[in-house]
Amino acid sequence: MKYIVFILFTVMTNAAAQLMLKQGMMSLGPISFEGSNPLLKLLQIVFSPWVFLGLSTFVISMASHLYVLSKVELSFAYPFLSLAYVAVAIFAYFIFREDLNGWRIAGIGFICVGTVLIAQSGRDLGGRDLGGRGHDEGTASLSSDKIHTSGIVR
Template sequence: MKYLPFILCTVMTNAAAQLMLKQGMMLLGPASFEGVHPLLKLIQIVFSPWVFFGLCVFVISMASHLYVLSKVEVSFAYPFLSLAYVAVAVFAYFVFREDLNAYRIAGIAFICVGTVLIAQSGRGHAGEVMSVSNSSAHSSELPNETHHLRR
């Protein structure tokens, strides 16, 4: 659980990036490639301020996620990314006035319950598993190397 702040940083930066990309695409309007070279249109999209900053925040999110993956099991860390769906849905409701109906609320509730269950499954040993598996990999190599030296 000591890596939970980094996991939540990954979740929140992922959600923030989604919201920035949405804002950028709303300001640009529907992406029409008619009469414009597709590469030029893509450059226009990527370098519009909201989209560009959204992509930069995605890079930060990915860096945070890579750090988390180096410390805990992927089966523990990855499901937390589903909380980004929760954050995006809630913020989209307030910022973009998107619909948040009963089905979406029920889905959000299921995601939250699932994430809590996964968090409980890793309580106290999520980081330890990586270090144990790494040390067992190193110790399993030693007898093979020793056996090779005896030949």
């Protein structure tokens, strides 16, 4: 669990990027490629301030995610990205006045419960962190519910 700060940073930068992209596309209005050069239109979109900032934030998020992946199991880290949906839904409700109905709230609840369960899977019964590589190179270990191999195949 010691990499949770980096995982949450990845989640929040991912969510922030989504919000910036939405703001950028709202400022540009509906897109139409009719009567224009598609490449020039794409460049106009990419280099509009909010879209460019959003894409840049995605790059930061991806760099953080790559760091996380170098430290923890993919099956542990990746599900946390679903929390970006939770953050986007909540912030979009307040910033863009998007609908946050009962179905979305229920979905957010399920996402949060699932993420907590996955986070708990990052510990063995002794409370040791298994979210990281946590095992000696080239060894295998057995915990209460699964066999771990690390460093055997790379």
